Amino acid sequence: MxxxxxxxxxxxxxxxxxxxxxxxxxxxxxxxxxxxxxxxxxxxxxxxxxxxxxxxxxxxxxxxxxxxxxxxxxxxxxxxxxxxxxxxxxxxxxxxxxxxxxxxxxxxxxxxxxxxxxxxxxxxxxxxxxxxxxxxxxxxxxxxxxxxxxxxxxxxxxxxxxxxxxxxxxxxxxxxxxxxxxxxxxxxxxxxxxxxxxxxxxxxxxxxxxxxxxxxxxxxKHSKLPLRLMAMLGFALAIVSLLAAFGYLLAKLLFWDKFQFGTAPILIGMFLFGAIQMLFLGMLGEYIASIQTQVRKLxxxxxxxxxxx
Structure with a gap:
């Protein structure tokens, strides 16, 4: 045939x-x-x-x-x-x-x-x-x-x-x-x-x-790596933030009158962490949207x- x-x-x-x-x-x-x-x-x-x-x-x-x-x-x-x-x-x-x-x-x-x-x-x-x-x-x-x-x-x-x-x-x-x-x-x-x-x-x-x-x-559909990178990068940023906090505290104690914290590091840090959070939320949203598409069974x-x- x-x-x-x-x-x-x-x-x-x-x-x-x-x-x-x-x-x-x-x-x-x-x-x-x-x-x-x-x-x-x-x-x-x-x-x-x-x-x-x-x-x-x-x-x-x-x-x-x-x-x-x-x-x-x-x-x-x-x-x-x-x-x-x-x-x-x-x-x-x-x-x-x-x-x-x-x-x-x-x-x-x-x-x-x-x-x-x-x-x-x-x-x-x-x-x-x-x-x-x-x-x-x-x-x-x-x-x-x-x-x-x-x-x-x-x-x-x-x-x-x-x-x-x-x-x-x-x-x-x-x-x-x-x-x-x-x-x-x-x-x-x-x-x-x-x-x-x-x-x-x-x-x-x-x-x-x-x-x-x-x-x-x-x-x-084919990778869990972005989700795992979010967790690993979040942990790494938490460590960096903790070290920066200790560094600023030590600098302030040693140079009380001369060391000025300033607003620039605060603003930069806020925007950096805000951007990272939005990126992570967007990627997480993509995975959730994929799950929603699966469960609706249209x-x-x-x-x-x-x-x-």
């Missing part, structure tokens, strides 16, 4: 890319000895993305579409689509064409070689050099503090075997850091390096908040429509 490959594409306001994306995926899959389905999930686009998908699905039975009832964010919507795929292997490809569909044969080749997880990585990119540098630093930091080795410069595109999908489905994480979760599973991971092209059409939905959200998700998304299922 011919194996089925599921191609999963999350979309939001991609009317300028969706036709080209579907055509390129269809052309790639036509050259491979596999049956396939192309599953697009639309995160409540405000443009003509859904209309274009509906028209194309009317003449292409391999194109399946999920339309969300509202925008459920950049984490939940793609993950929901991943779990709906029926293939023996599931390939995730971004809708902005920055993950070229022509990488799919390379993913499948690694899968045929026995790898259950294949991830696209970008050692080079045509995006902003500043953003690319910040991403590289982030991956180096999170790899140092993570309890499991993560893949540097992973884009989120890649291939996941049916066994991996079943494990993800059993975990039932309502807000996962997918790139880290597949590393937690423990199967060997193959990588496919590529130079990421610049987006040529449309406007990215990524902004500072979404990038920050992904960054904090990676830290809170669905990943609510669908308003399915096409070609």
């Amino acid at each position: 011919t194996k089925l490959i599921s191609i999963v594409t999350p979309l939001f306001n991609e009317e300028e890319n969706v036709d080209d994306l579907c055509s390129r995926i269809a052309a790639v899959m036509a050259s491979l000895p596999y049956d396939y389905e192309h599953l697009c999930i639309d995160n409540c686009s405000k443009d003509r993305t859904v209309a274009l998908l509906r028209a194309r699905a009317a003449r292409d039975p391999k194109l399946k579409v999920i339309v969300n009832a509202r925008n459920f964010g950049h984490i939940r919507s793609p993950y929901h689509a991943l779990l709906q795929a029926a293939g023996d292997a599931v390939v995730v490809i971004a809708g902005d064409l920055q993950d070229p569909p022509e990488m799919i044969p390379e993913f499948i080749k690694k899968w045929e070689d026995g790898f259950k997880t294949v991830m696209a990585v970008k050692p080079e990119s045509e995006e902003s050099s500043l953003i690319f540098f910040v991403r590289k630093i982030y991956y180096k930091i999170i790899n140092r503090i993570s309890e499991v080795p993560l893949i540097d410069n992973a884009t989120g595109a890649g291939l996941f075997d049916r066994d991996v999908i079943e494990i993800l489905r059993s975990i039932a994480d309502p807000y996962p850091y997918t790139r880290g979760l597949v590393c937690e599973i423990g199967y060997p991971i193959a990588t496919v390096p590529f130079k990421q092209p610049r987006r040529t059409r449309g406007v990215t939905s990524q902004n500072f908040y979404t990038l920050y959200d992904i960054a904090m998700l990676g830290i809170t 669905p990943l998304v609510v669908e308003s429509e399915r096409i070609n299922f």
Whole structure:
């Protein structure tokens, strides 16, 4: 029996890319000895993305579409689509064409070689050099503090075997850091390096908040080190403060008339400790927010429509 490959594409306001994306995926899959389905999930686009998908699905039975009832964010919507795929292997490809569909044969080749997880990585990119540098630093930091080795410069595109999908489905994480979760599973991971092209059409939905959200998700899901650093640094600051207090007391006793305490050390100390407390409270809040998301047990998304299922 011919194996089925599921191609999963999350979309939001991609009317300028969706036709080209579907055509390129269809052309790639036509050259491979596999049956396939192309599953697009639309995160409540405000443009003509859904209309274009509906028209194309009317003449292409391999194109399946999920339309969300509202925008459920950049984490939940793609993950929901991943779990709906029926293939023996599931390939995730971004809708902005920055993950070229022509990488799919390379993913499948690694899968045929026995790898259950294949991830696209970008050692080079045509995006902003500043953003690319910040991403590289982030991956180096999170790899140092993570309890499991993560893949540097992973884009989120890649291939996941049916066994991996079943494990993800059993975990039932309502807000996962997918790139880290597949590393937690423990199967060997193959990588496919590529130079990421610049987006040529449309406007990215990524902004500072979404990038920050992904960054904090990676830290809170896969490392307890920040929490332990808070305790250790708090203890160290308490010791330093005690030593400073004894030093000032000794200086005052020895030079009673000449030594003036002054307001500058008080103000500096207050602002320093205030800033550290705010930093610690913010990081602690990220962990609490992650716990709250887990215990609420909300669905990943609510669908308003399915096409070609």
